[in-house]
Amino acid sequence: MIELEKTEEEVQIIIARPEKEKIEVALEKTGMSKQDLHCSICDKPITDIKQIRAIFPYHSALICCDNIECLIACRNKLLAESNV
Amino acid sequence: MFNGIIFPIIVIIITAILTGIFYFSRRRISNWWFGRKINPKIKQACDTYQKHILPEYVTAKPKIEIVEEKSEMPAHIPFGYIFIPKGQEELIWDTLIAYLPINCSLKRIRVLFDQSLRESLFDVLSYQLGMKLGKDEIAVVFRDSSLAKHKDDYEAMEKIYSDGKLTTIILMEASIRFRRTGGNITISDVDEFSRLVRKIAEVNAIVVRVGKQNPTYYSEEILKAGRNVILLARGRNILGAVEIKDQLIEKGYELYSPDELEFPNPETGTWHFEGEKRGDTAFMRIWLRLNQPKDNSLIEEPNQP
Numbered sequence: 414m415i416e417l418e419k420t421e422e423e424v425q426i427i428i429a430r431p432e433k434e435k436i437e438v439a440l441e442k443t444g445m446s447k448q449d450l451h452c453s454i455c456d457k458p459i460t461d462i463k464q465i466r467a468i469f470p471y472h473s474a475l476i477c478c479d480n481i482e483c484l485i486a487c488r489n490k491l492l493a494e495s496n497v
Numbered sequence: 498m499f500n501g502i503i504f505p506i507i508v509i510i511i512t513a514i515l516t517g518i519f520y521f522s523r524r525r526i527s528n529w530w531f532g533r534k535i536n537p538k539i540k541q542a543c544d545t546y547q548k549h550i551l552p553e554y555v556t557a558k559p560k561i562e563i564v565e566e567k568s569e570m571p572a573h574i575p576f577g578y579i580f581i582p583k584g585q586e587e588l589i590w591d592t593l594i595a596y597l598p599i600n601c602s603l604k605r606i607r608v609l610f611d612q613s614l615r616e617s618l619f620d621v622l623s624y625q626l627g628m629k630l631g632k633d634e635i636a637v638v639f640r641d642s643s644l645a646k647h648k649d650d651y652e653a654m655e656k657i658y659s660d661g662k663l664t665t666i667i668l669m670e671a672s673i674r675f676r677r678t679g680g681n682i683t684i685s686d687v688d689e690f691s692r693l694v695r696k697i698a699e700v701n702a703i704v705v706r707v708g709k710q711n712p713t714y715y716s717e718e719i720l721k722a723g724r725n726v727i728l729l730a731r732g733r734n735i736l737g738a739v740e741i742k743d744q745l746i747e748k749g750y751e752l753y754s755p756d757e758l759e760f761p762n763p764e765t766g767t768w769h770f771e772g773e774k775r776g777d778t779a780f781m782r783i784w785l786r787l788n789q790p791k792d793n794s795l796i797e798e799p800n801q802p
Contacts, residue, residue, distance in 0.1 A: 424576035424600050425560045428535060428589070431580035434567040439578045462580075466592060469577040479588070481638050484595045489616050492599060492607070 431462045443474035452478035454486045527583070528565035534586040535563055542593040542630060546601060550625050554664050559600035576600065590627075591635045598622040606671040608682050611691040617643055617650040621658050653698035661704045665729055666782070667694055673766060696759060700784070702727050712740040720748055725787055731780040739763075742783050753784040 429435045440447050450459040453475045459465055466484060469475040469491060477487040519526070539561050547558065564570055579592050598619050607615055620643035627636025643651040657663050671690065678686055702725035705715060719726050719741070726745070730738035742763075746752075755761050763783040 423557050423560045425562065425571065426596070426600070427562055427564050427571065427575050427578045428539075429564040429570075429578065429580060430531060431582055432567075435564065435570060435578075436580070438567060438570045442574050463582045465580050466588070467577055467579050467596075470574045481591050481595075481635065482642060484591060485620075485639065485642050488595050488599060488619070492615055492619065493612065 431465050433462060436462055436465060436468070439468045439470070440474075443468070443470040445474050445476075450476060452476060452480070452483055453490075454478070454483040455480060531565065531581075531583070531586070532563050535581065535589055538586070538589050539593065542590075542597055542626070543601075545629050546597055546622075546626050549629050550598075550622060551601065551603075551664065554602055554668060557602050557604065559597070590630070590632050591638075594623050594627045594630070594632065594635055594639070598626065603668070605680065606668065606675050609671045609674060609687060609690040610694065611687050613647040613650045614654065614691050614694055617647055617654040620651060621654045624655075625658065650695075653695055656698045657694070660702070662697060662727070665704050665706070666697060666727070693759065700727075700753070700758075701725055702784070702786075704729060706730075707734045707738045707741065709734070712737045712744060715741045716744040716748070719745060723787065726750070726785050728783040728785070729780070730783075731778045735779060735781045738781055738783055742785060745785055749788045750785040751788055753786055758784060 427439075437447050450465070451457065452459060454477060457478055457480075459476070459478060464479050465476065466479045467475075467477040467487065469477070469487065471491065471494060475487050475490060477483050543558055543561075559576070562571075577596070579589070579596075581589050581592075603618075607618070610618060620639045623639040624636045624643075627633065627639060640651070654663075657667055670693070674686065674690060675682070703719075703722055704727045705719060707715060707728055707730035715728075715737075728738045728741055742750075742752075753762050763781050765779065765781050767777045767779055
């Protein structure tokens with residue numbers, strides 16, 4: 414193994430059921446309102462919390478719906494952040 | 498008669514107790530079931546990625562936690578939250594395939610790749626992970642989406658991966674450069690490194706790690722393959738690599754010129770190891786091209802009508 418990799422820190426990913434209270438906690442940490450939820454990629458309004466697949470609390474927070482294309486685009490946005 | 502009454506009463510009481518336990522523990526049971534469904538999938542994806550997709554290179558893995566109650570949500574901000582609805586645990590696969598590669602090592606060196614190459618690199622890794630997990634329908638979405646967006650770079654990264662050059666050359670080279678720059682990557686570093694990656698993809702060569710076998714063994718195997726070759730050697734095996742190079746040159750191979758490669762050939766440097774084999778080791782890479790036959794007399798002329 415190369416020395417560089419040793420210094421990398423592990424990141425934490427939380428997996429939960431899409432329940433109102435848990436989503437509220439996730440959104441609170443990003444400073445976002447639970448009202449008027451949209452997918453950050455396709456801009457589709459999220460009317461049912463089951464449609465939320467992921468929330469990444471970076472900058473203005475990325476909310477990703479259950480469309481796989483949006484998951485990929487969301488990942489690309491995270492990749493664009495050098496510190497993510 | 499007494500016995501005839503008591504038995505149904507006992508059954509009713511036991512049933513009532515069990516129903517009560519189940520009713521008041523239903524959330525706990527449901528959470529337990531959620532963890533039971535999700536945990537094996539996470540383990541399978543992590544193990545597959547570490548053992549088969551990026552072997553020897555995954556030293557940092559994400560800490561994936563299943564949170565069952567609101568009170569268990571971490572007080573600090575994690576990398577991300579993933580939500581999987583009840584009864585739809587299979588939906589975890591596309592999320593794991595998308596986000597596991599970007600959270601397993603490569604975190605710092607990936608900044609050396611320009612945006613298109615970086616996305617292509619992780620699309621290839623996600624595609625490979627999806628296929629290895631038997632989730633072909635998810636894997637192809639990554640491939641098709643990438644091909645639509647940056648076809649050339651996806652093909653370049655795929656070629657590099659399938660030729661075994663991702664870990665043996667690209668990531669090693671990125672690590673060395675990252676260390677050399679002290680982590681301060683400039684735009685010109687990114688441009689230069691990305692150009693190198695594309696060039697390496699262009700070179701249609703097999704990668705041979707020189708080990709303890711007799712150099713003649715490697716030469717014969719390479720001649721049988723009949724392809725351009727990149728010899729990798731470190732420590733005491735460097736002498737063997739030089740001998741293989743000499744044997745191949747006698748058989749019609751030639752060195753790529755440094756101008757073509759944009760770096761010296763042979764390349765020399767130092768690999769830094771950690772763990773049990775901690776220490777520095779000299780390495781050498783030799784890029785050899787199979788000469789095209791100049792004598793075309795053996796090619797049959799087509800019969801003239």
